[in-house]
Amino acid sequence: EIVLTQSPGTLSLSPGERATLSCRASQSVSSSYLAWYQQKPGQAPRLLIYGASSRATGIPDRFRGSGSGTDFTLTISRLDPEDFAVYYCQQYGGSPPFTFGPGTKVDIK
Amino acid sequence: LQLQESGSGLVKPSQTLSLTCAVSGGSISSGGYSWSWIRQPPGKGLEWIGYIYHSGNTYYNPSLKSRVTISVDRSKNQFSLNLSSVTAADTAVYYCARGHEYYDFWTAWGKGTTVTVSS
Numbered sequence: 342e343i344v345l346t347q348s349p350g351t352l353s354l355s356p357g358e359r360a361t362l363s364c365r366a367s368q369s370v371s372s373s374y375l376a377w378y379q380q381k382p383g384q385a386p387r388l389l390i391y392g393a394s395s396r397a398t399g400i401p402d403r404f405r406g407s408g409s410g411t412d413f414t415l416t417i418s419r420l421d422p423e424d425f426a427v428y429y430c431q432q433y434g435g436s437p438p439f440t441f442g443p444g445t446k447v448d449i450k
Numbered sequence: 451l452q453l454q455e456s457g458s459g460l461v462k463p464s465q466t467l468s469l470t471c472a473v474s475g476g477s478i479s480s481g482g483y484s485w486s487w488i489r490q491p492p493g494k495g496l497e498w499i500g501y502i503y504h505s506g507n508t509y510y511n512p513s514l515k516s517r518v519t520i521s522v523d524r525s526k527n528q529f530s531l532n533l534s535s536v537t538a539a540d541t542a543v544y545y546c547a548r549g550h551e552y553y554d555f556w557t558a559w560g561k562g563t564t565v566t567v568s569s
Contacts, residue, residue, distance in 0.1 A: 391550070
């Protein structure tokens with residue numbers, strides 16, 4: 342099973358600032374099968390990024406995913422007030438189980 | 451596409467948790483989609499429980515495999531989760547979700563339903 346760790350646990354920033362979130366895997370994620378989700382309180386997760394760097398339908402271009410192997414990054418170029426939420430990475434390379442990272446909370450400074 | 455979870459919100463320890471996910475706006479039998487259950491304990495992260503295809507093929511998370519059954523009812527366009535021998539650790543929000551047609555990430559989610567295990 343691939344274990345994902347995310348850092349930092351919490352990121353305190355102001356609207357308009359740049360957010361950089363990290364996701365590290367315990368072993369290489371094949372074919373960069375890494376996704377990112379956004380979750381707001383009381384809501385289901387929403388897919389942002391798949392294949393490490395492809396934006397899902399309707400996701401603004403201020404969200405950018407990058408990385409390969411064991412190190413992946415989600416960058417939000419300029420935080421909009423609606424972007425304050427928890428972000429999870431998820432790997433889907435190889436056989437199940439599919440696993441999530443513990444999440445990074447982006448909150449307002 | 452819309453997914454809606456329903457089922458028992460309160461389950462006693464050692465009993466079986468049963469949930470159903472009704473799918474609307476699309477057929478559960480079309481395409482190569484997987485249909486998953488994912489849960490989230492209060493204040494914690496996400497855990498994939500397992501999935502089923504419309505053919506009936508399933509795969510379960512090894513950590514829960516001995517207690518999980520996922521089934522599909524194509525006539526009702528829904529799929530279900532049974533989790534046996536529950537404990538307080540199974541208290542969570544349970545989501546149903548549809549996978550991408552070719553890859554195992556989730557593009558459509560239900561709103562989630564809270565299940566509490568308590569006597």
